[in-house]
Each structure stands twice: as structure tokens, then as C-alpha cells.
Amino acid sequence: MKPIGNSLPESLKIVYSPNDFDENFDGYLGVLISNVAETDQIRYIVRRIRLNENEKVSLLPIIVHHDFKTLPDSLVNLVDLTIRDLTSQSSQVAELVANIQMALQRMEPVENVDKYEEYIITRALRFIYSRGKKVLSPAITDDGPVGYVHSFITQFMDREYSLDQYNILRMAVKEGYFTSEFVDVIYLCNKCHSGALMYREACTTCNSTNLVQEDIVHHFPCAYVGPQSDFIVAGREQDLICPKCNKRLKHIGVDYDKPSSVFICNQCNQRAQQPTIMVKCCTCLAENSVEHLIKREVLRYHVTAKAMHAAVQGTTLSINKFSDIRGTIPRDVFNLFIAQEVERMKNAKIESYLAKLEFPNIIDLFHKIGNDAQMILLADIVNLIRSNLASSDLVCIENSSTFLVALLDRKHEDAINWISKITIEIRRSLKDNHDDFRAEATFNLKKLMPFKEANDQLRSLVALQEKGS
Amino acid sequence: MLLDYIVVLWYAIIRQVRQKKWNLARFSLLTEMPIVSVIVPGRNEGPHLFKLVKSLAEQSYTNLEIIVVDDGSDDQTPLIGRSLQKAGLITTFIRNDERGGKASAANLALRLARGKFIVHLDADSSFHHDAIENAIIPFYMDEKIGGVGGSLEVRDANKNLCTSLQAIEYLKTITMGRIVTSTLGIYPIISGAFGVFRKDVMDKIRGWDIGPGLDGDLTVKIRKAGFKVHFEPTSVGLTAVPSNFLKLSSQRLRWSKSVIRFRVRKHASVFYPDEHFSFMNLLASTESILYGVIFNVLWYFNLVDQIIHYPQQLIFIFPMSFLLYLSANVFQFLLILTLSHDDLFKRLRLMPYLPLIVIYNGIYLRVIRTIAHISETFFFTSYKDPWNPAKTSRHAQTMKL
Numbered sequence: 054m055k056p057i058g059n060s061l062p063e064s065l066k067i068v069y070s071p072n073d074f075d076e077n078f079d080g081y082l083g084v085l086i087s088n089v090a091e092t093d094q095i096r097y098i099v100r101r102i103r104l105n106e107n108e109k110v111s112l113l114p115i116i117v118h119h120d121f122k123t124l125p126d127s128l129v130n131l132v133d134l135t136i137r138d139l140t141s142q143s144s145q146v147a148e149l150v151a152n153i154q155m156a157l158q159r160m161e162p163v164e165n166v167d168k169y170e171e172y173i174i175t176r177a178l179r180f181i182y183s184r185g186k187k188v189l190s191p192a193i194t195d196d197g198p199v200g201y202v203h204s205f206i207t208q209f210m211d212r213e214y215s216l217d218q219y220n221i222l223r224m225a226v227k228e229g230y231f232t233s234e235f236v237d238v239i240y241l242c243n244k245c246h247s248g249a250l251m252y253r254e255a256c257t258t259c260n261s262t263n264l265v266q267e268d269i270v271h272h273f274p275c276a277y278v279g280p281q282s283d284f285i286v287a288g289r290e291q292d293l294i295c296p297k298c299n300k301r302l303k304h305i306g307v308d309y310d311k312p313s314s315v316f317i318c319n320q321c322n323q324r325a326q327q328p329t330i331m332v333k334c335c336t337c338l339a340e341n342s343v344e345h346l347i348k349r350e351v352l353r354y355h356v357t358a359k360a361m362h363a364a365v366q367g368t369t370l371s372i373n374k375f376s377d378i379r380g381t382i383p384r385d386v387f388n389l390f391i392a393q394e395v396e397r398m399k400n401a402k403i404e405s406y407l408a409k410l411e412f413p414n415i416i417d418l419f420h421k422i423g424n425d426a427q428m429i430l431l432a433d434i435v436n437l438i439r440s441n442l443a444s445s446d447l448v449c450i451e452n453s454s455t456f457l458v459a460l461l462d463r464k465h466e467d468a469i470n471w472i473s474k475i476t477i478e479i480r481r482s483l484k485d486n487h488d489d490f491r492a493e494a495t496f497n498l499k500k501l502m503p504f505k506e507a508n509d510q511l512r513s514l515v516a517l518q519e520k521g522s
Numbered sequence: 523m524l525l526d527y528i529v530v531l532w533y534a535i536i537r538q539v540r541q542k543k544w545n546l547a548r549f550s551l552l553t554e555m556p557i558v559s560v561i562v563p564g565r566n567e568g569p570h571l572f573k574l575v576k577s578l579a580e581q582s583y584t585n586l587e588i589i590v591v592d593d594g595s596d597d598q599t600p601l602i603g604r605s606l607q608k609a610g611l612i613t614t615f616i617r618n619d620e621r622g623g624k625a626s627a628a629n630l631a632l633r634l635a636r637g638k639f640i641v642h643l644d645a646d647s648s649f650h651h652d653a654i655e656n657a658i659i660p661f662y663m664d665e666k667i668g669g670v671g672g673s674l675e676v677r678d679a680n681k682n683l684c685t686s687l688q689a690i691e692y693l694k695t696i697t698m699g700r701i702v703t704s705t706l707g708i709y710p711i712i713s714g715a716f717g718v719f720r721k722d723v724m725d726k727i728r729g730w731d732i733g734p735g736l737d738g739d740l741t742v743k744i745r746k747a748g749f750k751v752h753f754e755p756t757s758v759g760l761t762a763v764p765s766n767f768l769k770l771s772s773q774r775l776r777w778s779k780s781v782i783r784f785r786v787r788k789h790a791s792v793f794y795p796d797e798h799f800s801f802m803n804l805l806a807s808t809e810s811i812l813y814g815v816i817f818n819v820l821w822y823f824n825l826v827d828q829i830i831h832y833p834q835q836l837i838f839i840f841p842m843s844f845l846l847y848l849s850a851n852v853f854q855f856l857l858i859l860t861l862s863h864d865d866l867f868k869r870l871r872l873m874p875y876l877p878l879i880v881i882y883n884g885i886y887l888r889v890i891r892t893i894a895h896i897s898e899t900f901f902f903t904s905y906k907d908p909w910n911p912a913k914t915s916r917h918a919q920t921m922k923l
Contacts, residue, residue, distance in 0.1 A: 269616075271626050271630075273622075273916075273917045274923070275728070275731065277626075277629055278629045279629075283633070310620055310622075310913075312618035312619055313619055313620075315616060323613075325607070325614065
């Protein structure tokens with residue numbers, strides 16, 4: 054590798070190793086990672102930059118200067134340029150940095166984002182826009198547990214939760230921020246969602262993988278049929294000798310043929326032509342049958358004009374993760390209805406209440422059962438809530454563990470009774486369906502005030518700490 | 523015929539006596555509960571498989587493994603077989619892409635079988651709930667028994683004239699005829715549609731040889747190996763029979779040729795007084811050849827003789843012969859009804875066909891037999907029968923099998 058010469062743009066912060074890496078990027082327009090030998094070290098530095106809370110740092114152009122090997126796609130997707138010779142490629146570097154800086158200058162500062170999914174999508178879109186790209190492509194990796202990664206999304210996740218990338222991107226498609234295009238399909242462990250799977254042929258009876266496959270040989274003259282090993286005689290291994298008539302098999306198709314083959318289990322001696330395919334998860338060691346694996350489509354995502362506009366303006370991209378759950382309304386609609394209820398209360402002598410139900414440790418259960426089962430469970434909880442409500446009452450899922458309920462035109466005593474009863478019922482239901490899980494539950498009840506801002510009332514309810522459990 | 527009646531009477535008497543021995547054998551069987559391998563070799567039999575396995579699932583004897591070998595079917599059989607295996611209704615399903623003939627499919631099933639006994643079935647058969655149990659019990663009554671034939675009855679007896687006539691024929695020749703031959707110790711053929719064999723005996727005789735007519739051939743091989751064969755009338759299976767005379771003729775031509783091919787040619791050694799000589803084997807083969815071939819030929823001589831020497835009396839001889847045969851048939855049929863009261867009403871409905879059975883047996887089957895014997899004796903046509911693939915028949919003919 055040629056030494057870095059005078060042609061290096063001075064505005065680049067040069068990092069030679071993870072040890073001399075500091076997070077002072079003031080005045081720098083980009084980062085040059087140079088002569089770092091190990092891919093993992095490069096990855097570490099890149100992640101430190103891209104995950105920086107300060108967007109001015111996280112969106113800095115990153116150039117990797119090396120000549121030892123090709124970087125994996127999952128890492129290439131996070132850097133802006135890889136170069137072998139800085140001298141000859143300095144103008145390319147300069148142009149790249151200039152373009153990205155111009156794009157960054159066009160972008161308005163981003164609003165505060167509370168929700169995890171919205172935070173990730175907003176940052177991903179602003180990264181894509183600043184690089185002049187319009188596509189978010191998956192990269193094959195042996196590093197993550199699911200085989201494919203959308204690097205900019207998965208870098209925010211712990212390794213074991215990288216399946217969430219598909220859920221987040223699916224939600225973003227639903228909100229109209231991306232259109233998608235099929236790339237591939239992956240199969241994941243039903244238990245831990247890992248894509249590191251070993252496929253093996255197994256016995257249809259005892260599931261043992263201790264199988265041998267043998268050709269079946271048919272000797273025409275005497276009609277003997279059996280595995281090829283039946284035709285092997287000690288001392289004459291080069292010949293096939295019929296065990297029934299002791300004749301030597303001469304010519305396939307003339308005096309014998311091989312009409313099929315069979316798997317024989319060394320464990321239980323079961324014979325089958327189509328063994329069961331068993332799949333062992335290399336991560337959690339669980340045995341899955343093929344039909345019980347989780348199937349996920351891997352997609353390439355094209356950014357829509359709507360998303361691009363929001364990315365430039367710094368607008369939060371709202372994502373309603375729970376829009377599929379019947380009986381709930383999105384938070385913004387909930388806010389609107391509460392505002393209307395407050396207006397109605399000004400003219401009518403009625404009482405209405407806002408309730409917050411929270412199950413703090415239910416997140417542990419969700420991690421255990423996976424995303425699909427989580428949605429089913431949330432839908433079940435909403436069903437339980439709705440079955441004890443009037444049709445005019447409103448339910449909104451604030452987040453995976455928190456439900457907001459508007460109890461309209463209700464007396465205080467009824468509201469208290471309802472929230473106590475429903476909390477007990479949900480806890481009991483969770484206990485009945487998940488043996489080793491004991492749900493913690495808290496609730497808050499707040500009377501709507503006609504002369505206070507609806508949004509303020511909601512905010513204070515959400516911020517309230519637990520009332521009871 | 524008189525001998526038949528005496529033997530049947532004898533059988534009816536000893537049946538009561540052997541009941542105690544039967545109960546002890548049944549106790550031994552149910553104590554040991556060995557694996558019984560039900561093997562179903564066949565081609566394009568998929569549509570029958572579900573009904574068959576349902577019938578087997580109802581069996582009183584439950585320690586069964588079911589092995590189906592698909593001999594190169596070109597229909598949905600592989601799909602059906604694999605689905606039934608996946609559903610756990612079949613223990614092993616093996617598909618041979620290349621057709622090898624029924625003997626090869628049966629031999630493969632035999633090779634893969636793990637049971638102490640082998641039940642060989644046709645896929646289009648179904649069975650009374652105690653059929654398999656009753657077919658295995660005789661093995662525990664006499665350790666020299668190597669094979670047991672079950673009783674076969676026609677499933678669609680009342681479908682049409684053709685099936686009704688065959689239903690009567692099966693009752694006469696199988697239910698009654700085989701009681702007689704089995705009691706005399708000369709039972710000649712364990713039907714391929716329902717036969718039970720000791721696995722060790724089958725291994726000793728190396729299974730089936732190339733057909734057609736392989737079930738009769740196998741029975742002779744068991745006998746020649748020094749084992750007895752037994753007919754068990756309480757072990758009942760129902761089988762599908764050809765529903766028109768064209769198909770029936772083709773089937774009977776095939777069956778009749780096997781008498782010449784196997785009894786006369788391949789197993790002629792039973793007539794030689796060598797170290798393997800057995801009087802009962804001699805008697806069994808003699809009975810088959812005498813009644814099946816020689817008396818058949820003599821009938822024509824007798825007919826020609828009557829036409830030449832007694833032309834005026836023919837007008838009396840034919841009606842008299844007809845009445846004589848009819849009387850014998852009616853008597854025999856009534857005897858069958860007394861032997862077993864199962865399906866009495868169904869069997870009684872066959873009675874109006876008894877006059878026709880005289881024509882069916884005396885003329886139709888006789889002509890078929892004659893054609894078969896001539897064509898096999900002089901032209902070796904069984905080796906050209908498409909029932910068996912040419913690639914194996916060619917070798918069988920060369921090796922005089």
C-alpha cells in the first residue's frame with residue numbers, strides 16, 4: 054500500500070486503529086479509516102460513527118483505505134467508498150465528500166423521535182438521501198443470525214433481535230415509505246429466529262440422522278430384489294453376486310437394474326425412500342421440522358417520494374406498528390377523539406376517563422415468543438379489553454406494553470371497577486396461557502377535564518407512574 | 523364329489539375337537555404378539571390403498587407393519603403411498619421407478635419386512651376384522667405349517683352376472699374345495715390375494731419366482747422345502763373380481779397356463795423318487811394335473827365318443843348331465859351354507875344362478891382351460907404375457923423357470 058501523501062484532504066479525520074479512535078469530529082467533513090488490518094476492527098469503528106446520537110457525526114462520509122481483502126457487503130453498505138490508492142483516488146474522495154456535505158446541508162434538522170421503529174427508519178432514510186441513493190438493498194452475511202441484513206437497520210439492533218429488521222421494514226412499507234421488490238426467501242429457527250441452520254436427512258420413525266442410502270438391485274432371472282449390500286460377497290467385493298441364485302450380475306439393463314434407492318436407519322432399522330428433513334439450529338440447538346421453520350421474504354426497498362420529502366424536511370416518519378390489530382385506533386386519531394370529547398364535555402354534564410394499562414415485563418414474554426406470536430397476543434389482550442367496553446369507548450396501543458383506553462360518559466365508580474377488573478382478567482389470561490410467566494400490571498385512571506388541553510392531559514397520563522398492580 | 527362330502531363332514535366334526543387347540547394357540551399368539559408384516563406389492567394400486575389400510579387398521583391383531591411396494595406405477599400411486607406413509611397409515615412405502623414384475627415387488631417387500639410372519643395381499647382386497655389373527659393361529663397349532671391361505675370371497679357378488687357366477691365359483695372352489703384339499707393335506711395353492719407365510723420359511727425358499735402364476739409356484743416351493751400348507755376358512759378376505767367376461771377370460775387364461783408351466787414343467791421333480799420325494803407333494807400335484815388337465819382332455823374324448831357312437835341318445839344325455847350337475851351344485855351350495863352362517867342372506871341371493879354355473883363351469887371355464895393348456899404346452903405363451911415385464915420373462919423362459 055502506498056503511504057498517505059499530501060493529496061489527502063485535510064478535512065478528513067484519519068483513524069488508524071480502534072485504539073486511537075476518539076469521538077471528536079468537530080470540523081471534519083469525513084472519516085478515513087486507513088491501514089486497519091482486521092475487518093472486525095473496521096466494523097467497530099464504522100458502527101461507532103454510524104450509531105452516534107449526533108446526526109452530524111453519524112452521517113459523515115466514511116472512506117476505507119485498504120488493499121488486503123474485499124470487505125463484506127454488510128460493511129460496504131455502511132461506508133461510502135473503499136479505496137486502495139489514496140493518491141490516485143483523492144479526487145474521487147474529494148468529490149464524494151463534497152456531494153455528501155451538500156446533501157447534508159440541504160437537510161433540515163431532524164425532530165425528536167420517541168419510538169424505536171420511527172427512530173430507525175428516520176435515520177435510515179436520511180442516510181440514504183444524503184448518499185443520493187434510492188434503494189435499500191439486503192446483503193448476505195455470516196455475521197448476523199438471519200443470513201441477510203439491511204446493514205443500516207440492523208446496526209441498531211442486538212444480534213439476536215436482528216429479525217426485527219423485517220418487521221420494521223414491513224411497517225415502513227405499510228406506511229408508504231418504501232415499495233418493495235422480492236430478492237430471496239430465508240428460513241429461520243422457530244425457537245430463536247436464527248438463520249444458522251443445519252439441514253439433515255433423518256429417519257421417518259425415530260428422527261435419527263444415522264442413515265445410510267443404498268441402491269436397490271433387481272436381478273431379473275430370479276426376481277430377487279434387495280439393497281446392493283445383499284449382493285456383496287466377502288472376497289469378491291468387485292462383483293455383484295445374487296444371494297438367491299448365486300449368479301454374478303453382468304450387465305445393468307440386461308440381467309439386472311437398480312429401480313430405486315432406500316435410506317436405512319442404523320438406529321431403528323426403518324427403511325424409507327424419502328427421509329424426513331430435520332433442521333438443527335446452530336444457535337439454540339433446537340430441532341425443527343422444515344414445515345415449522347419461520348419463512349421470511351427478503352426484499353429490496355425502494356424509497357418513495359413521500360419518505361424522501363420527509364427525510365429532507367426532518368419530519369418524523371410515523372409508524373403504527375399495531376395498525377393490524379382490530380379494535381384499536383392509531384395514536385393520532387386517539388388524540389383527535391379525546392380533543393373532541395373534551396369539547397363535548399364543555400357543553401354537556403358528563404364524566405369521561407382516560408385509563409392507562411401497563412404490563413412492564415410483558416416485553417420479556419414477547420422476546421421469547423417472537424414477533425408473530427406477539428401480535429396475536431396483543432390482539433387477544435385488545436379483545437379482552439374490548440369485550441368489557443361499550444362500543445363508543447376507544448382503545449389505543451401506546452407501545453407493546455401500554456394500552457390507553459378512553460372510557461366515555463362513565464361514572465367514576467364504574468371506571469374504577471372496570472380498570473381493576475380488566476387488569477385482573479388480563480393477568481389471569483396471561484398466566485393461564487404462559488405457564489412460566491407472571492405478568493406485572495399497573496394502571497392509572499385520569500378524569501378528563503373539559504377546560505384543559507386534550508394533548509396535555511394525555512401526555513400527563515402517559516407520564517404517570519404506576520397506580521396499582 | 524362323494525369324497526368331498528365325506529371330507530367336509532369329517533372337517534365339521536374335527537372342527538369342534540380342535541377348538542381347544544385353537545384357543546391355546548390363540549393364547550400363545552396373543553402372549554407373544556410378534557410383528558406381522560403385511561406386504562402389498564402392486565402396480566397402479568394407489569386408488570385401493572386407503573380402503574385397504576383402513577381395513578387393516580380395524581384388524582383385531584394390531585402388531586402389524588404395512589409395506590407397500592409400488593412396481594413402477596404410472597398413476598397417482600406414489601403420491602398416495604407417500605401421503606399414507608406420512609400420515610402413519612403405512613409403515614414403509616417403496617417406489618420402484620422401473621417396473622420389475624409382481625415377484626420382484628413382493629421380494630423387495632419380503633427383504634424389508636421385519637415381521638415373524640408375512641401376509642401377502644392384493645391391494646384391492648379387504649378383510650374381516652379377525653382375518654389376520656385367524657390366519658396366524660394355525661402356525662401356533664402346528665410348527666410344520668409354512669404357509670396359510672385365507673378364504674377369499676367376492677366383494678361385488680351381486681354386481682352383475684359375471685361377478686355372481688364367480689361368487690358361486692369362489693364359494694365352491696375356495697371355501698369348500700380348499701377345506702377338502704387342506705384336510706387331505708394336498709392343498710395346492712395359497713392365493714396371492716391373501717396368503718400368510720412364516721418369514722423364516724420365505725427366506726429359506728428365497729421368496730417368489732417370476733410369474734404369472736407365482737402363488738401356485740410358491741406353494742409348491744413351500745411344500746418341497748418340507749413344510750405344510752394350510753387353508754383357514756375362518757380367515758376371510760373379500761376381493762374384487764373381473765366384472766366382465768373379457769377380463770375374466772384373460773385372467774383365467776393366465777391362471778390355467780400356470781398349471782402347465784409350474785406343475786408340469788418347473789416342478790416335475792415332485793414325481794421323481796429322489797431324496798426330496800414326498801408322497802403328499804406327489805398327490806397334491808397329481809390332483810392339480812389330473813383334475814385341471816387330464817380330466818379336461820378326457821371330457822373332449824368322451825364328448826366325441828358320445829357324438830359318434832350315441833348320437834340318438836344325446837338329447838337325453840345332455841339334459842340328464844345338466845340335471846345331475848345342477849343337483850350336485852345345489853347340494854354342495856347348501857353344504858357351504860351349513861358350514862358358515864356368515865352373510866347367509868347374501869349367499870342365498872346367489873341361488874338362482876346355480877343352473878347357469880353348470881354352463882359356466884362345464885363349458886366356459888373348460889374351453890378357457892383348454893385354450894390355455896394348448897397355448898402354453900406348445901407355444902409357451904405365458905412368457906409373453908404382458909402381465910409380467912418382458913425383461914424378466916425372457917430370462918425365466920431361458921432358464922425354464
